[in-house]
Amino acid sequence: MQGQGHAQPVQRPPHDAVLVLLRVVFVTMAVCSAGFLAWAMLLRLAVVTRRSVDFGLLVAVAAADVLSIVLLGTEPGDEVHTAGGYVGITLLFGTLLLGVVYYLVADVRHFQRQREAYRAQAPAYGYPPAAAPYATGTTGQGTRPPIPAPPQPPIPAPPQRPAPVRIDQVRAELDELSDYLRKHDGHREGDHEGGR
Template sequence: MQGQGHAQPVRRPPHDAVLVLVRVVLVALGVFSAGFLAWAMLLRLAVVTRRPVDVGVLVTAVAADVLSIVLLGSEPGDDVHTPGGYLGITLLFGTLLGAVVYYLAADVRHFQRQREAYTAQQYAYAPPASPYTTGTMPPHTPAPSAHSVTPMPRPPLPQPPIPAPPQRPAPARIEQVRAELDELSDYLRKHDGHREGGHEGGR
């Protein structure tokens, strides 16, 4: 099975100023020659486009010019006063008018398409923009592997409760409790002393 061949590269079209100059010169050549050289512009069009239609128009214009020359040459005298002479003049100027209109329309359309094809070709062969020249780095996405398996998330392990440190009473509170105990001891000692003295006096 054969693949498709590569497309032929499109040549860069001439500058617009050059194309306008060539068109003006060829049209002026046909007009100033009274239509006898109208085929020159069609010849240039057929060579540039290489289309069978343009070649057929060139052959028709050349045949019309030759026929008009024959009709005018068969006219007796210098003045045109026969139907053949009038037909030759009409055919000559009609061919000139048709050649000018057809040449300008076909030539403009051809080079416009060539310019569009050349622009598309330039875009097709343009190198990709480098991230080092544009200043932006493309995002890096790793390709997924066929053997890579997404790990399942594990539940968190229960943490043992941390015992709270024993709270120690403040030193001032200890001193206060100690003082109260001392006062209570003195009070009990005195109270016991009074009770012992009362028992001895009763005896």
């Protein structure tokens, strides 16, 4: 059974000024073309996020732009007079408005998430980087290897002193022994002298 392996590193997001410039360029391009190039900003979004929802919206906006061009192209003259022309203009400006709002919201959210993921994987100053999960081979779930604790300085042991209780006990036993021997020796000497 295979584990999930190492997590892919998250790329550093572009600088905020670059992102704002790109957003302004794509929105301006869509507005200045009266909505005919609204698909361009959704193409950029779909390429950046790689989400199927964004690719689906790109296709829908492109189809709405083509349909509005066809409806406006069937209008006789330069002005809009028929229901088809009004539907074409409404479709064109509606997709422009909704496309701009969706593009800005989705693009900002995407790069906020990318920035947060990048910050989460970057190590804090002075701390070791977070260990990436690795394959265990049995459970397939990632774990972190243990981080060894820094070595602690040795604690000096207190100096060894002889136990005073033992010394006192030995001293008391010696005193008893010497008293006993004095008494014993004193009786013998008295008996010995009295026997002379």
